[in-house]
Amino acid sequence: MVNAIKKEAIKKEAISGPILAVLPKFIGDAINTLSAIELIRKLYPDNEIYLLARPYMVELFARDKFYNIKVITDERFGEAKLSVFSLAKKLKQHKFSMAVLFRGSLSEALLAKLAGIKTVIGYAQNGRKPLLSHPLNLNVNHHYLLRYCRLINETHGNCFEQFDTPKLTYQQVESAVSDNDKINIGLYLGGKNKGARHYPFKQAKQVIALLNEKYLPNLILIGDRSEQAENQKLFEYANSLNMTCTDLTGKTSLTDLVDHIAAFDLLISIDSGPMHMAAALQTPCVAIVGQGTSPWSLVVPKTPNVIAATAEHSLQLNDSFLVQDINPENIVQRSNALLQTSITFIDKAELTLPQPNKQ
Structure with missing residues (x-):
């Protein structure tokens, strides 16, 4: 099975503006994208990286201390219930240089296209290949962490040999239990x-x-x-x-x-x-x-x-x-x-x- 659709590697110097990463809908999947987010940060240490996240995840990723990221609320799923066209109009104001679609739906590819993002990375599934500048074929046997990291590594000329595991930022809390001498x-x-x-x-x-x-x-x-x-x-x-x-x-x-x-x-x-x-x-x-x-x-x-x-x-x-x-x-x-x-x-x-x- 051919895993990658041959395409010229992305030149880092061509990505001068902010980068958008569209997160999956479920929290476990979204956490697993952090390994790939780290690869983006290593490639683009000075670029702003924005995560487009469901409303319930925003606060969690907004307090990140590992990856130097910012978070945008995906208002299609919030109280405002924005259309893909309205959200694209808002995203367009950021002038993103690149988008990485960690979610495999057609609507995400359409969103990036309508937002005027020229370099769009994602898997060629659900009929969205024509909307992607750098499509990859999905290998369903790959671990999810590898799936997400491939989107970064293979579109940038396979410049990485390994990835790290995801890391979440947390705050210390007072014990929820009365007896702290027990485990x-x-x-x-x-x-x-x-x-x-x-x-x-x-x-x-x-x-x-x-x-x-x-x-x-x-x-x-x-x-x-x-x-x-x-x-x-x-x-x-x-x-x-x-x-x-x-x-x-x-x-x-x-x-x-x-x-x-x-x-x-x-x-x-x-x-x-x-x-x-x-x-x-x-x-x-x-x-x-x-x-x-x-x-x-x-x-x-x-x-x-x-x-x-x-x-x-x-x-x-x-x-x-x-x-x-x-x-x-x-x-x-x-x-x-x-x-x-x-x-x-x-x-x-x-x-x-x-x-x-x-x-």
């Missing part, structure tokens, strides 16, 4: 809104019981408002075990959620946005991986602080039942492997071992 374990198992990724309640109870037996931790439940009913049941079960438990479900903004995940000693999460946040924050994370929105090999975080608990020996014919075959003991065993090497666990266990900087 803090975050738990995100999704709700019915997550379909086949949702970890069943019966097994979730077993995970909580095993964690309580092994660590007596502070348990912090996270999720969005649609998941409050499921997490309320977990909260009540944790209380029945006399665990220290805090339910933050539906009570945090996106930035608050990131800040809390950064403070966890461990996060146990289904394959979803919080998992990618933990990876970018270097928070140890056990990922519960059944049937995902993409094959696990394409989205697995490329960082040692995330390990997966999978249904690798499942014989289920229905993919939606895979997550049910992930054993609670398996999850806790992987949690222990991460906690044994976590600095915060070492501190609270009062062991005298080297203490690497989490940052």
